[in-house]
Amino acid sequence: MVQQLDLVAQACPLTPALITLLEAAVLLRTTNNKSLSEYLSVSDEAVKSGFRRIGQLLNTHSRSEALLHALLSGWISPKPMIIPCQRGTLSFYAERGHYGEAPENVAH
Incomplete structure (x- = not known):
């Protein structure tokens, strides 16, 4: 400490x-x-x-x-990363707690 x-x-x-x-x-x-x-x-x-x-x-x-x-x-601070992504990409679904393949009931 x-x-x-x-x-x-x-x-x-x-x-x-x-x-x-x-x-x-x-x-x-x-x-x-x-x-x-x-x-x-x-x-x-x-x-x-x-x-x-x-x-x-x-x-x-x-x-x-x-x-x-x-x-x-404290010389630098963590900043959120903002990445534009499109529906249907893994990062779009990962942000919403879905991992792996896109859910089948979601229209692309």
Whole structure:
């Protein structure tokens, strides 16, 4: 518990650009270089080097660990993911608690 309180009390060592990278990873729910580079309109290499720099600054060993550290520290916040989807797709039904095939009695 004390460790968590210490994390919250720490000043954020990350630049606004690195915070933006972490926020994009939370928003998109991925740390995939290609997905993040397309979303942020930067190169794949910029994403890789950004995560490398974050790891150095936070002394973390993985992207997931860096995200968790930033979330627990309050430097970024979890955001709901809004994905447009169409009726008949798995994600449409999964949001409503249906998994697997679409219910037979639902018109597509």
